[in-house]
Amino acid sequence: MNLRARTTLFLVSAAALAVIFVLAFLDLPPMGDYRGPYGYVVTQVAVYERHATDVVNAINYDYRAFDTLGEEFILFAAVLGVLLLFRPDDKKGHKRNSNAQEQDELPVSDALRISTQAIMGLMIVFGFYIATHGQLTPGSGFQGGVILASAPILLYLAGNVGAFEKITSSALVKVAECGGAGGYAIIGISALLAGTHFLTNFVPLGTTGDLFSSGTIAVISVCVGVEVTGGFVQLTQIYLRKIVEAELRKKS
């Protein structure tokens, strides 16, 4: 089917879909007129039941922890897929290592180099803060992990490709990704061993508002943070390596 025929077919069916959307949406309660029972119930009981002040994370890592486990493994599988597609073939691998020294010398101004490295420390601390305080304030493992994974990118932007490669290709990153994903499942299974249901919050809940409160919510959040960090660091590393390889190919 050529593009014009396809576009015409789409426009006709999209118009029909738009009509259905309008009819369906007009039957929904208007914005601000919230009627669902779950939002009311969960905001009333979550703080007492789970000792977590951030209700969003109490839902994510406790009430619907099983769903989040699945979503986490989507993330895991997607990262695995990217790594599989970009797996290095052995012939090219040798060439890359011999070029490692050249890669250090991408032209970058001193101001950029110094300021990015100063921000990096701040970012790491902030990432840890967000990842560990998910049960109290907005943020959790997902957000903290992404912030932590962005820190090495600054190193790359500052022209320090060698150090970037060294940090991001260390075995620790892979251990973090697998350990984080596995840790989530292990917490779920240890609830079974403790005699309750899978992913039940079986740890003592502590005092509401403390860092070490809310039982497994905080632990799972940190696990997710570790996994997201590992996964995103590997993603950025493999993509940026592609760029460096392409640039080197252009030069030679």
Place this chain on the structure above:
Amino acid sequence: MILHVPYFIAAWIFLWGLYGIVTSKNLVHQVVCLAVLQTSTYVLLLTVGYKVGGTAPVFADIPVGTTVVDPLVQALMLTDIVVEATVAALLLAMVVKANELANTIDPEELRILTG
């Protein structure tokens, strides 16, 4: 009617994303269109969960019982955003591979199918 406008915005974003995917001539552009399409779900979920006068569902510094918006839809969105980013990364990796194998990223010209 005016309070239903956010729903229509969600539908509007959804349909434009779909339009982009259908008519795209570039696989990278197509992946971005999918991301645009997915943002319509954020608008829809936020609209569904909003309560008049509601604040964020975090009781760190407000008493329990304060009017807050629905935290359920926010929890759904939160994981959706991270998963969307990684799925986009996976799709872009496929685009890179397609370019290496077929030397084109125009979906119309991707006609090779070799075993």
